[in-house]
Amino acid sequence: MPALDTKASAEPVDASPAGSHTGPVEPPADTASGTDADATKLSPGDPGHRRIRLALFAAGLSTFALLYSTQAMLPEISAALHAAPAQASWTVSGATIGLAAAVLPLAALSERFGRRRMLTVSMAAAVALAMLTPFAPDLPTLIALRTLQGAAVAGVPASAMAFLSDEVRAKHLVGSVGLFVAGNSVGGMSGRILTGWVTEAWGWRAGLGSVALSSLLCAVAFALLVPPARHFTPAPLHPRRIAATVRAHLGNPLLLRLYAIGLLFMTVFGSVYTVIGYRLVGEPFGLSQGLVGSIFVIYLVGTLASATAGRLNARLGRRGTLYLGIGTASTGLLVSLADNLAAIVAGLVLITAGFFAGHAVASGAVSQTATHGSAQASALYQMSYYTGSSVGGALGAAAFAAGGWAAMVALALGAMVLAAGITLYATRRAAVLARAA
Numbered sequence: 001m002p003a004l005d006t007k008a009s010a011e012p013v014d015a016s017p018a019g020s021h022t023g024p025v026e027p028p029a030d031t032a033s034g035t036d037a038d039a040t041k042l043s044p045g046d047p048g049h050r051r052i053r054l055a056l057f058a059a060g061l062s063t064f065a066l067l068y069s070t071q072a073m074l075p076e077i078s079a080a081l082h083a084a085p086a087q088a089s090w091t092v093s094g095a096t097i098g099l100a101a102a103v104l105p106l107a108a109l110s111e112r113f114g115r116r117r118m119l120t121v122s123m124a125a126a127v128a129l130a131m132l133t134p135f136a137p138d139l140p141t142l143i144a145l146r147t148l149q150g151a152a153v154a155g156v157p158a159s160a161m162a163f164l165s166d167e168v169r170a171k172h173l174v175g176s177v178g179l180f181v182a183g184n185s186v187g188g189m190s191g192r193i194l195t196g197w198v199t200e201a202w203g204w205r206a207g208l209g210s211v212a213l214s215s216l217l218c219a220v221a222f223a224l225l226v227p228p229a230r231h232f233t234p235a236p237l238h239p240r241r242i243a244a245t246v247r248a249h250l251g252n253p254l255l256l257r258l259y260a261i262g263l264l265f266m267t268v269f270g271s272v273y274t275v276i277g278y279r280l281v282g283e284p285f286g287l288s289q290g291l292v293g294s295i296f297v298i299y300l301v302g303t304l305a306s307a308t309a310g311r312l313n314a315r316l317g318r319r320g321t322l323y324l325g326i327g328t329a330s331t332g333l334l335v336s337l338a339d340n341l342a343a344i345v346a347g348l349v350l351i352t353a354g355f356f357a358g359h360a361v362a363s364g365a366v367s368q369t370a371t372h373g374s375a376q377a378s379a380l381y382q383m384s385y386y387t388g389s390s391v392g393g394a395l396g397a398a399a400f401a402a403g404g405w406a407a408m409v410a411l412a413l414g415a416m417v418l419a420a421g422i423t424l425y426a427t428r429r430a431a432v433l434a435r436a437a
Contacts, residue, residue: 040231048227052167053179055226056160059119060183062218063156065191066126066149067095069133069211070142071273072192072293073199075281080204081139089274089397094143096270096389098150099157103386104246107158107379112237115163115375116229122155123219130212134205150386157382161367162375166231170368177364182302185356189299190214196293245373249380254369257422258362259384261322264419265362266388268329268412269355271396272336275408276348278400284339298348302356312357321361322423329354330416333409358419359385 070077070091078088110118129149136142164176191211199207249255276295280287312321332350335343363381370377392415399407 049168051225051227052164053176055222056164056176056180057183057186058218058221058225059123059156059160060180061187061190062123062126062215062222063153064184064187065211065218066130066215067099067153068092068188068273069130069191069195069208070095070146070204072196072277072296073204073207073289074274075277075292076199076204076207076289077139077142078278081142083139084401085275085278086394086397086401087139089393090143091139091146092270092274093390093393094147095150095153096386096393098147098152099154100150100383100386100390102151102154103158103382104376104379106155107162107375108237108242110155110159110162111235111375114229114232114234115159115166116226116232118155118159119163119226120223122152122159123215123222125152125155127212127216127219128152130208130215133212134208154382157386158375158379161363161378163229165367165374167227167229173364173367177360177367181356181360181363185299185302185352187218188302189296192296192299193293196296197290199293200288200290242373242376245376246380249370249373249377252369255366255377255380257426258366258369259381260422261419262359262362262381263384263388263391264415264422265325265329265355265358266385267392267395267415268333268351270389270392271399271408271412272333272348272351272392274393275396275400275405276344278397279405280344285341295345295348298345298352301349301352305353305356305360308357312361318361318365319423319427322358323420325354325358325361326416326420326423327354328357330413333412333416337406337409 070088074085074088074091077083077091078085081088106118106122126149129145129152133142133145133149136145160180161177164180165173168176191214194210194214195204195207198210273296277292279285280292280295281289312324316324329351332347332352332354334347335350336347338344338347363378363385366377366381367374392412395411396408399411403410
């Protein structure tokens with residue numbers, strides 16, 4: 001998959017109208033165009049460039065496969081462990097809460113011990129815990145193991161984008177981030193399809209075991225492919241300095257908007273894909289567990305949307321791409337209301353495309369916008385993003401139990417309305433600043 005070398009990869013997402021800026025943009029100190037530091041980083045054609053992209057693709061694939069490994073089999077877990085949807089959904093929400101809680105501390109540790117080392121250790125710990133989950137004797141134990149697994153997985157998103165920012169030239173960064181996000185989508189798809197069919201044949205415990213084995217292969221591939229870090233300089237741990245950096249990021253209106261948009265997009269995605277299995281195994285569809293898992297082949301749409309986010313940015317501007325993502329996902333939610341399998345599939349395609357386009361834009365923009373403390377900036381985005389997944393999964397399951405699919409859609413549409421409001425506010429504010437300039 002080629003790198004996306006567009007203007008979106010060289011400029012941070014800001015509050016200006018689509019395709020324009022309200023003032024000068026200060027690039028990161030070590031990635032400004034023309035600096036010696038940036039010139040020595042990886043670019044297409046360099047021996048390590050392809051390796052780092054493939055290694056991070058494997059890491060992204062493993063992350064989403066592990067993090068959401070129970071999602072496709074929730075109806076089976078509910079039946080086997082006598083749990084309501086709202087209870088079983090915590091096997092997903094617990095993992096994302098664990099990730100959200102651990103991502104900032106692990107990002108801080110990556111500044112001291114290195115992004116590459118953090119990625120390696122995190123993947124190893126997550127796979128080890130994955131080997132234990134099939135043997136959970138009851139639902140509380142399963143939720144506890146999944147929460148620990150989420151905390152272990154947190155080292156990947158805590159370090160991945162900062163690692164790429166350290167090692168890849170600024171103008172090729174969005175393409176590399178897009179491939180990492182594409183790995184998320186492939187992992188989310190393959191993990192759910194695999195667990196769906198294995199669960200149908202041998203039960204949910206075998207399904208979890210299959211994901212553990214596939215993630216072990218990804219971890220081995222990562223360890224073999226990832227090149228040495230050439231641009232990382234260890235920094236001592238200074239809790240006060242880290243706290244000051246976090247406060248500075250939280251005081252940046254642009255970063256706050258990006259964090260909120262990531263949370264809201266993931267609220268929609270988490271609610272839809274947590275609940276969809278329950279809808280499809282019930283009437284009038286009555287699909288088998290394997291067929292429900294196969295629905296997640298739609299994640300390939302996310303791979304395409306992530307990889308083309310840079311081109312969309314170049315054509316529509318960043319907020320234009322966000323509007324497109326919001327509109328696409330909202331249209332998909334409305335289409336999915338029909339009690340027709342083809343309409344549901346079409347709706348999921350639109351929801352998935354809109355989500356991954358918005359996420360790729362927002363996550364890439366965070367790395368580019370932060371002029372210092374990039375690991376903390378990315379970690380705060382991941383905290384918001386996975387908090388949205390936890391909220392979406394829990395509230396989506398509760399809404400579905402209370403009012404069916406229509407209630408879940410109403411919840412998700414509310415999140416998209418809020419995301420559109422944030423983007424519209426940014427557009428209007430930028431227009432005011434432009435007129436005053």
